[in-house]
Amino acid sequence: MRVDGTLQSAVAQADLVIEAAPEKLELKQKLFADVAAAAPRHAVLASNTSVIPITRIGEALEPQARARLVGTHWWNPPHLVPLVEVVRTAYTSEEVFEQTFAWLAAAGKCPVRVQHDVTGFIGNRLQHALWREAIALVEDGVCDAEAIDLVVKNSFGMRMPVLGPMENADLVGLELTRDVHRVMFPDLKCDKTPSALLGRLIEKGSTGMKAGQGLRAWTPEQAQEVHARLAAHLIRMTRD
DSSP states (O other), rough: OOOOSHHHHHTEEEEESEEEEOOOOOHHHHHHHHHHHHHOTTOEEEEEOOOHHHHTTTTTTTEEEEEEEEEEESSSSSOOEEEEEEEOSSOOOHHHHHHHHHHHHTTTEEEEESSSOOTTHHHHHHHHHHHHHHHHHHHTTSSOHEEEEEEEEHHHHHTTTTOOOOHHHHHHHHHHHHHHHHHHHGOOOOOSSSSSHHHHHTTTTOBBBBGSSEEEEEHHHEEHHHHHHHHHHHHHHHHH
C-alpha cells in the first residue's frame, strides 16, 4: 500500500478510484469533481456511500466522467463481510458497470448488481425497514428492546445465513405469503420520518453503546463483548 500526500498524486495513474468520505452530499460532489479532473479519463469512479443516490453525487460532473461513475457499497467490516452492492445510474456505461463487477468478483468479494439507483440500494432498504418496525414495536409498548433482539436472533435470524427472504417465500408457498401479507400489511408501520423515540433518546444523550445507553443499556464490558462476539462470528462464517 502506498500513501500519497495529495489527492491529485494518489489518483494520477489510477484505473479505479473508490471514495469512502463521510455521508455528506456536498463533500462527495466536490471530491468527485476533483478526482475526475486529476484521474485518467478511463478511470472508474466509485462511491462507497451507504445510502446517497449515486446520480446525485455525480450530477455536476461532465458527461464523460458521469458515465464512469458507479456505486460500490461495501459492508462493514469489509475484510470479513463479502457483499458489495454495485450500483448503476442512468448515465453509467455498461462497460464500467460490468468491469467494476468483474474486478470485485476477482478480488474474492460477492458483488450484486443494483440495476436502478434507489436511495439505500438493496441491503440498507431491507435492514432499515426491519429497524423501523422494531423501533415502532418498542415505542408502542408492545415489547422492550431486548425482546426484539431475542426474537430476531432466535427465530428467522437463524435461518437467514442459508435462506434468504425470496427463498423463504417460495419455500412456504406464495399463497400463504400473500395470505399473511393481507392480514399484516395494513398494520405495519410506513412512517416517512424517523421515530420520535429516537429523537427523545438522542436529546437526553442516550445515543447508543458509546454513551452507555441507547435503546438498551450498556456497560463498557457488555459493549466490548458484542464487538468480540460479532468479530468471532464473522470470522467463523468466512471460514465455512
